[in-house]
Amino acid sequence: MAVALDKLSPDLREQRLREVEAAVARHRDKPGALLAVLKEVQGILGYLPEEALKKVSQGLELPLSQVYGVATFYTLFNTRPRGQHIIRLCESAPCHVQGAREVLEALKRELGIGPGEDTPDGKWSLELVSCIGVCGVAPAIMIDDQVYGNLTPDCIPGILASYR
Ligand code: FES
Known part of the structure; x- marks a missing residue:
């Protein structure tokens, strides 16, 4: 952090x-x-x-x-200290209808935090954002500058593990 x-x-x-x-x-x-x-x-x-x-x-x-x-x-700017990695989950309509809500639930389960929060160890922050421009691979998240698309809840543990 x-x-x-x-x-x-x-x-x-x-x-x-x-x-x-x-x-x-x-x-x-x-x-x-x-x-x-x-x-x-x-x-x-x-x-x-x-x-x-x-x-x-x-x-x-x-x-x-x-x-x-x-x-x-701009959601890319932070006016308070944030986690080492910032996860931005797109909640716009195309991602929403493709299952963004379920992906969010998986993130909340894995991280133990909700949108707008930071993990106590300072490693992660979670944000909900509007379209990140990759609607063709909805639902999508960004972790720092890296985009992940075509997500299912099952993808989340492996993606997070790759940052540990
Ligand atoms: S609507 Fe989610 S990336 Fe565009």
């Missing part, structure tokens, strides 16, 4: 914030910088804490409300 910024040692915290400032500076004059910066900052910190969003807002000269709005709109 990403370590919360306020749990880092003062030196490491300062170092991470300097990296955030450098990321902002690298993108400052590019079109569409906000998404690129948020992605990079999340790569540095593992999530997007308020302090980092303020630095992005100042650095890009954008209202904090706009930066916060983008950070909370």
Whole structure:
């Protein structure tokens, strides 16, 4: 699980914030910088804490409300520390009719958590999302950047085991 910024040692915290400032500076004059910066900052910190969003807002000269709005709109961004691996289960109609609900039940059984939750060991987070663009292989999930399709509940234990 990403370590919360306020749990880092003062030196490491300062170092991470300097990296955030450098990321902002690298993108400052590019079109569409906000998404690129948020992605990079999340790569540095593992999530997007308020302090980092303020630095992005100042650095890009954008209202904090706009930066916060983008950070909370996209499911790929997290404003709190999440698990080492994030499972995103598509709950849009094509996946739903092909059995996404049963796949979700298998995930809940295996992980012991529900949507929006993290396992106590910090290994997994579970999210429900809209279409992830692979409707042809519904029902589908993503684990980090990897897509898994044509799922049945029986697939889940093996997929999770491959991350252990
Ligand atoms: S509806 Fe699930 S991937 Fe498109």
